[in-house]
Amino acid sequence: MNNRITTRYDAHMIVTTDIPLPLRNARVHEACGPGAVSFAAVTAAGGGAVLWVREAWQAETINPVGLSTFFDPSNMLLVQTKNQTETLAVAEEALKDGTVLLVIIETCRPLNLREGRRLQLAARAGKSTGLCLIPEGMGSNAAETRWYCAPVFAEGDSTLMRWKIIKNKSGTYGDWYVRWNAEARRIDVVSPAGERSGSADALD
Amino acid sequence: MWFPRLASDRVLRTHLIEGPFALTFRQANADRLHCLNTAAEQCGLHRGMSFADARAFCPDLQSQAADPIGDRRFLHVLRRWVTRYCPWVGVEGENGLVLDVTGSTHLFGSEAMMLADMRQRLVRAGLDARIGLGDTRGAAWALAHYGEGTAEAGAPHAALAGLPVAALRIEDETVIALQRLGLRTIGALERAARSPLARRFGPALLLRLDQALGRQPEQITPLVEPPHYGVRMNLPEPIGLFDDVMAGASRLLDRLCAKLKAQEAGARVLCLTLRRVDQEAQTVELRLASPLRDAIRILPLFERGVGEIDAGFGIDQIRLEAVQVEPLPVQQISHVSSGRVDQLGDLITRIGTRIGLENVQRFLPADSHIPERSFIIAAAAYSEPGEPWVAQRPRPVRLFPPEPIAGTGSRPPRQFRWRRMSLSTARATGPERIAPEWWLSDDNWRSGIRDYWHVETRQGRRLWLFYTPQNPGWFVQGEFA
Numbered sequence: 001m002n003n004r005i006t007t008r009y010d011a012h013m014i015v016t017t018d019i020p021l022p023l024r025n026a027r028v029h030e031a032c033g034p035g036a037v038s039f040a041a042v043t044a045a046g047g048g049a050v051l052w053v054r055e056a057w058q059a060e061t062i063n064p065v066g067l068s069t070f071f072d073p074s075n076m077l078l079v080q081t082k083n084q085t086e087t088l089a090v091a092e093e094a095l096k097d098g099t100v101l102l103v104i105i106e107t108c109r110p111l112n113l114r115e116g117r118r119l120q121l122a123a124r125a126g127k128s129t130g131l132c133l134i135p136e137g138m139g140s141n142a143a144e145t146r147w148y149c150a151p152v153f154a155e156g157d158s159t160l161m162r163w164k165i166i167k168n169k170s171g172t173y174g175d176w177y178v179r180w181n182a183e184a185r186r187i188d189v190v191s192p193a194g195e196r197s198g199s200a201d202a203l204d
Numbered sequence: 205m206w207f208p209r210l211a212s213d214r215v216l217r218t219h220l221i222e223g224p225f226a227l228t229f230r231q232a233n234a235d236r237l238h239c240l241n242t243a244a245e246q247c248g249l250h251r252g253m254s255f256a257d258a259r260a261f262c263p264d265l266q267s268q269a270a271d272p273i274g275d276r277r278f279l280h281v282l283r284r285w286v287t288r289y290c291p292w293v294g295v296e297g298e299n300g301l302v303l304d305v306t307g308s309t310h311l312f313g314s315e316a317m318m319l320a321d322m323r324q325r326l327v328r329a330g331l332d333a334r335i336g337l338g339d340t341r342g343a344a345w346a347l348a349h350y351g352e353g354t355a356e357a358g359a360p361h362a363a364l365a366g367l368p369v370a371a372l373r374i375e376d377e378t379v380i381a382l383q384r385l386g387l388r389t390i391g392a393l394e395r396a397a398r399s400p401l402a403r404r405f406g407p408a409l410l411l412r413l414d415q416a417l418g419r420q421p422e423q424i425t426p427l428v429e430p431p432h433y434g435v436r437m438n439l440p441e442p443i444g445l446f447d448d449v450m451a452g453a454s455r456l457l458d459r460l461c462a463k464l465k466a467q468e469a470g471a472r473v474l475c476l477t478l479r480r481v482d483q484e485a486q487t488v489e490l491r492l493a494s495p496l497r498d499a500i501r502i503l504p505l506f507e508r509g510v511g512e513i514d515a516g517f518g519i520d521q522i523r524l525e526a527v528q529v530e531p532l533p534v535q536q537i538s539h540v541s542s543g544r545v546d547q548l549g550d551l552i553t554r555i556g557t558r559i560g561l562e563n564v565q566r567f568l569p570a571d572s573h574i575p576e577r578s579f580i581i582a583a584a585a586y587s588e589p590g591e592p593w594v595a596q597r598p599r600p601v602r603l604f605p606p607e608p609i610a611g612t613g614s615r616p617p618r619q620f621r622w623r624r625m626s627l628s629t630a631r632a633t634g635p636e637r638i639a640p641e642w643w644l645s646d647d648n649w650r651s652g653i654r655d656y657w658h659v660e661t662r663q664g665r666r667l668w669l670f671y672t673p674q675n676p677g678w679f680v681q682g683e684f685a
Contacts, residue, residue: 034665037601038685049548056563059605063682064567064579066601068593070685077548077584078565079555090555097554099547151664151685153630158660159685180685 019176019189020145020165022046027144028095028119028130035149035161036133037062038180040104041070043131045185048101049075051094053087055108056080069182084108088115091130095119098126105132116142144169152177160190205286205322206334206348210299211239211275215268217330224262227270228255238270242332275299282331283427289318294424300348302341304424315354338363341424342416346371346390360417365391372412378405390416431467433526435459442481442518449478449510449519450503456524457499470495470532476506478513479521486513491561493552493585495530501546505553552584561585569593573638574649575603575681597636598658600668600682606648609669611678616657616669622680627661634658635671651675658684 023029023043031039044050050071052062064073077100081087084107091105111119111132120142123130132143139146146167154160159180165173177190207213211227224244228235235255237244247262258265275298283301286293289312292304305318312318319335326333336347338355346364347353350371355363364371367390370379381404387393393401393413402410414420435456443449453476464471472495476488488509496502552564561583568580568590578599611617616632634657640649652674660666668682 034683035685037683041601041685061603063575063599063601063603064569064593065575065595066599066603066682066685068595069598070601073567073579073593074589076567077552078567078581079559080563080565081559086559089558093554093558094551097547097551099551151666153660153662153664158631158658158666161685162664 019163019174019178019187020168020171021187023129023131024144024170025129026124026127028116028123028132028142030132030134030139030143030146030167031149032134032136032139032146033149035151035163036147038151038161039147039149039163040131040133041067042180042187043129044076044102044104045071046102047071049077049099050102050104051077051079051100052104052106053079053081053090053094054106055083055087058106070180070185088119092118092122094126095122095128095130096126098128101128103128103130105130107132107134107138110134110138111140111142113141116140120144139167143167145171205301205303206296206336206345207279207282207299207331208334209239209241209332210279211270211272212241213331214275214278216241221266224249224265226255226258226265226267228267229270229272272298280427289322292424292426294426296345300345302344302424305337319354340416340418341422342373342412343418345373346416361391361394364416365389365394369393372409372416374409374412378409381405431463431469433460433463433469433471433529434523435463435525436521436523439520439522442520444515444518446511449513449515449522450507452522453506453510453524454499454503456522457503460524460526461497461499461502464497464526464529464532467529468531468533469529470497471502471526471528472530473526473528474502474506475525475527476509477523477525478515478519479523480516481518481520482516484516488513489527491553491556491585492549493556493561493564494549495532496549497532501550505550505557508554508557549585556585572641574641574646575599575638576648577641598684600684603682604680606670606679606681609678609680611671612676614655614671614673616659616671617678620678622667625663625665627663627665627667629659630662631660632657633660651677656681 067073079090081090087105087107091103094100094103119130145165148164148166150162152160152162157179161178162175163178164175178187179190181188212225215227216225224241224247226240226244226249227238229238237249237251237253237255237258240249240251244262244265249258249262255267279295279299279301283293283295286301286303290303290305290308294302296302309315309318312321315337319337322335323333334348334352336344336352338344338347339357339360343355343360343364346367347355350367353363368388369382369390371390382393387396390413394417398410411420415422437452437456439452443452472492474490474492476490477485479485488506490505490509492505555564564584565581566584566587566589568582568587570578570580572578607622609617609620609622611620616629619626619628621627635655637653637655639653640646651672654670654672657669657671658666659669666684667680668684670679670681671677
């Protein structure tokens with residue numbers, strides 16, 4: 001199995017080189033894939049209070065000790081809800097309020113048009129950013145951007161991730177290899193060429 | 205006012221029991237009689253007797269365990285009730301009340317009519333009371349406990365002279381010593397020479413005597429009324445519109461907050477009761493994330509609850525009560541303090557009214573190497589952000605209950621299947637041995653020590669695997685960023 005991913009795009013897609021981060025303010029975005037939690041953690045590293053909404057029945061938990069390499073978990077509030085209706089109600093309330101700058105929403109079923117639009121309007125009213133962590137292929141039409149995130153193996157580096165924009169309302173699609181820089185607490189974009197297996201100076 | 209059978213009367217008020225009845229109190233490993241009714245006293249039982257003896261004397265004795273805290277509370281209820289006779293009421297011992305009725309007797313006609321009224325009402329309430337009235341606190345106590353009656357104003361000697369010396373509120377040993385000296389009544393004591401008494405018994409005896417006879421002053425200390433955080437409003441015409449109810453609530457809230465401010469307190473739980481014209485009451489409960497007494501901030505938090513109220517034919521009484529109150533001292537506002545914390549508190553409250561305040565949580569660091577116990581989840585409304593987080597070693601961002609995978613040996617398997625994915629190990633870092641905390645029993649750690657490995661797979665996933673050498677097996681417990 002080869003970790004080199006050849007990027008082949010349709011003709012109408014324009015690939016930009018600079019990554020559109022931080023996420024556009026006053027909008028709701030989506031992230032999916034195995035690295036979605038890491039994407040959320042990197043987004044939360046931007047600073048400010050974070051509200052993480054998830055359903056209480058899930059056996060899988062987020063680990064604040066692990067997240068502390070990205071941001072300070074004491075800035076984070078966790079809301080455990082009974083079902084997705086409650087999750088969306090809490091998220092809308094928090095987005096509209098605008099006290100927390102980032103609301104991370106874990107959803108289990110796809111949002112319909114009305115729910116997605118309501119979240120967008122709430123985010124616009126409160127000037128706060130929303131990020132839905134969705135199961136793959138369950139995106140909502142109202143999302144501003146949708147990211148596919150997956151960890152990638154690399155020699156000598158254990159934070160390499162591949163982030164791909166698969167939906168973008170106000171920009172172009174893109175595909176980036178990024179690394180988490182723990183000292184500077186930011187992401188470094190790595191050129192995919194350097195990722196080619198067998199390359200001599202691949203990420204020292 | 206003395207209630208000789210307060211405890212048993214309190215129980216008998218709710219459960220009607222015929223025949224002898226006693227409350228027992230466990231003392232020095234033996235059940236002793238604490239309080240008994242008249243029927244039991246007629247059987248020859250007395251207070252302090254052992255319960256086994258009492259059963260032998262009186263086989264049909266019924267009993268219950270005593271509840272001193274409940275009795276105390278009941279006495280305070282009585283104290284509040286007694287303020288109908290005079291405003292100056294104190295508690296005397298465990299089962300007595302002391303009233304300063306100076307200047308309020310004429311409201312009931314005369315002293316005798318007031319006493320008759322008190323007796324009548326207490327008998328109707330099922331309480332046995334002895335009431336003594338005198339110029340001084342000591343005289344009233346003596347008369348209540350030993351020979352009920354009234355001492356004439358200005359002449360306590362006449363009423364007190366015949367009472368035993370025990371009526372002076374002195375210790376039992378002093379009473380016995382005085383009886384041995386032949387001084388059995390207060391009259392005899394008063395006629396005796398003072399200096400030998402003072403030399404033998406100390407100043408306390410003469411002080412009590414003088415207090416009873418009015419030569420020394422003695423105060424009555426009334427208890428402070430606990431502040432009552434409830435306000436209400438009666439409406440001349442029933443209302444039903446949302447805005448009207450909110451306007452009413454706003455007026456009540458202003459009054460309540462002024463009260464809270466005077467006491468330097470903040471409400472934690474508020475209860476808005478709306479009584480409809482058909483006498484049915486509906487309540488809106490508001491639990492706040494932090495103690496508050498700011499009407500402008502509290503009022504919008506009520507909107508959601510009030511919106512769900514069914515007004516029926518209209519609401520004619522609104523009542524607002526701070527059910528739970530916490531101290532909230534006045535704080536100096538400075539240019540560095542930000543309103544951000546307050547806003548976050550309001551947001552927590554608003555989310556809490558929808559899904560329950562305990563579901564809004566925050567992580568607090570904990571001192572443990574066990575991954576599941578290295579953090580605590582606490583309700584955000586009742587906790588403060590703790591110490592800074594320190595990750596000594598790389599830890600996964602996601603944790604799940606251990607999922608078994610196929611593997612043998614103490615090195616991570618080269619190939620394994622996990623969640624229907626076939627993965628191959630590219631790099632493994634470890635082992636990091638974590639031993640179970642023997643001082644806490646945890647079923648998940650029954651399998652003994654664990655060797656944790658940070659395994660990076662060629663497919664990209666970075667997993668946290670562990671091996672249990674004492675019960676060989678491989679498990680996946682987390683995933684790294």
